[in-house]
Amino acid sequence: MRERSGAPRAVVPRAAAVPGAAAALVLALLLLVIVRLPWAGDLGMHAATVERLRHRLADPGNPLVDADTPSPYYSPWTLLLGCLARLSGLSVFVVLRVGALAGLALLVTGVWRYVRTLSAHRAAPPLALLGLVLLWGTVPLNWSGFLGLNSLALTVSYPSVCALGLAFHLWAWLARALRGPAGRGTWPGLGALWAVILLCHQFSGVVASLGALAAVLAARAGPAVWARLGAGLATGLVALWWWPYYDFFALLGAGGSLEPVHRPLYRDLPGRYWLVLLGVAALVPRWRRDHRDVLVLFFALGALVFAAGGLSGHYSWGRALPAALLPAQLAAALEPVRAGRRAVRAGWACALSGALAVGTWAQAGTVGYVVGRGALPEPVAARYRTPWTGYHWITPWVRYGDVVMARTLPARQIPAYGAYTVAPGYPDFFLPDEERRREAVRRYFAAGTPEAVRRDIVREYGVRWVVDRGAGPRRDGLRAVARGPGGQVLYRVR
Structure with missing residues (x-):
């Protein structure tokens, strides 16, 4: 259900100014990080993938070893960057910076559009952006597909950021299609977009799929809508089958080799995510107002998949955890601006402000990727993790x-x-x-x-x-x- 703010009209611009300014500062920090492009994690893999596509666009071979094998890293996103590198002659790291700018733009605009389907309050989108990057824990987690500020600074050029940005656009488009008449190309377009997300980053594609399922369940769709959804799903499956660079469906059997890598996702859960508990608490009143609230269903689906992975030993399922984190973070950001009693909204605003302040301090070391460790005060420098030096x-x-x-x-x-x-x-x-x-x-x-x-x-x-x-x-x-x-x-x- 779309929420309308109960705040007086004259107060709305002032109420939106503070979170808007704070969100702008976070985005400015990320833009400066892109200029530096700190090296950590999988950056070398993505750079190698773009480099292979620059030299052999149709048949690039394995991106890491001298072998003629397919690779799931050859996605629509890296193909686009490879074409840019080939046509422009820019170095691979410049191309990755361009990709980071585009991915960040997709993420910000996607969050903005999706939040607009949940609340009409002007402060809702900037509050949502702040919640997504700051409501985590006091032990930073750096992993692709996880939108903590420190993690996003290190993965902003990865395909996962582009995929999550497209996921927010998918949910916004789907929410509007479920609410009213849609054009003939809407449902096939949604299916094609879903396939692109899965091809760009398979784990973020799972998150996108769970969010889309939550939207459909929340909309109480009738038979006609389910038929259109079936047509869109068929379009997406055809696109996945047609993709020439690797066999997407073969990845369904790749879980065994990934389990040891993902086992750390189930460690130190309180330290990494305790600020998200505010969002879990915010889901309770949403559930009371509507037992089929889209964020509540989204959270339940994500939590179920994550718990099933931990109990069954399929630790790669832990990559679905953002499907539980994102709706909880959004719920915490939206509760202070929902319609209702002013005292209740003020209480939620105080709680959110305190949580965001703690989250900002926990991830303050991100500033070091812009200014260097030497320019940081010692308490902040202790939270800075030195990036790799490269070869x-x-x-x-x-x-x-x-x-x-x-x-x-x-x-x-x-x-x-x-x-x-x-x-x-x-x-x-x-x-x-x-x-x-x-x-x-x-x-x-x-x-x-x-x-x-x-x-x-x-x-x-x-x-x-x-x-x-x-x-x-x-x-x-x-x-x-x-x-x-x-x-x-x-x-x-x-």
């Missing part, structure tokens, strides 16, 4: 397509500069010899491995370079050519 120092020697022998952490960054590694830095469901490659890397760097075995590994995978820590060449057939941060050395294979 630009190897580029004068390592050329596009060269194969580099490296351990896991360097292997997550080196492909961003055009090189391949022997083993991928991330799990790769479509790479049939992934474990064999990982074993080759382990054997190469093991202290007791005979030199003849190392030479066989070098020949098998066409290794031209080795990156390792050390003061000098420790093995036959290697010559040090460059030294990087942390005592790392680039060796040329003779």
Whole structure:
């Protein structure tokens, strides 16, 4: 049900000014972060994906290793960025900055449109933006698809931000289609948009699907609407089946290799999310007003999937947690501006202001990605996490397509500069010899491995370079050519 503010008309602009200014400051911070583009997590994977598409748009091959395999990272979003890189000649990191700007714009406009379907109050959209990035906990969680301020600063150039932005647009479009007459192309368009979200970021696609299901259940749709939904769903399934860069439906069997990676999502839940409890409390009056409130249903679906993943050991289902967090955060942001008694609204406003202040302090270290750690006061600097330094120092020697022998952490960054590694830095469901490659890397760097075995590994995978820590060449057939941060050395294979 769309809520109307009970505040007097003259008070509305003043009431919206403070959250509007605060949201503008948060967006300004994120824009400055994009200029710096701090490196952490999966940035190297996405940079490598764009780089492969720049060179071979139709058949890019594996983005990390020299193998002709598909990859779920070749999405409509990275394809668009790859075309931009190919046509403009811009460096991959400049293209990622452009993508970050576009993804952030999609997210902000999507939140704005969706919140407008829930409340007409002018303060609702900026309050929603603040709630989504600040109502988390005092232990920051950095993960793609999770919109905490610190996490968003590090993942703003990822496809997950674009996918979540499109998800908010999907929910807003669907809510309006469910409320009144829709054009003939509306439902197929919704299905196509749903497919694009799933292809861009599969986990955010699950969140988008749960939000769409909540909207349909809340609307008490009749048979005619369900028939139109079926047509839209069929359109989306056809688009998923047609996508040429990878088999989307094959990913349904990839859960086993992802469970260990996602197990940390079920740890330290109170520290990471306790501020969201305000949103859970805000869902209670919404449920009392309407047992089929869209945010209540959305939260219930997300919580159910997350709990089922933890109980069954399918920890990758934990990536559906934003489906519970987002509606709770939105409920907390909207409760102070709903229609009702002024004293009740004032109480919710005080609670929300306090929670947002705590959330701001908990994620204050994000400022360090703009000004650097040295410019931060010590209490804030303690909350700053130093980003990765990257491997630009190897580029004068390592050329596009060269194969580099490296351990896991360097292997997550080196492909961003055009090189391949022997083993991928991330799990790769479509790479049939992934474990064999990982074993080759382990054997190469093991202290007791005979030199003849190392030479066989070098020949098998066409290794031209080795990156390792050390003061000098420790093995036959290697010559040090460059030294990087942390005592790392680039060796040329003779």
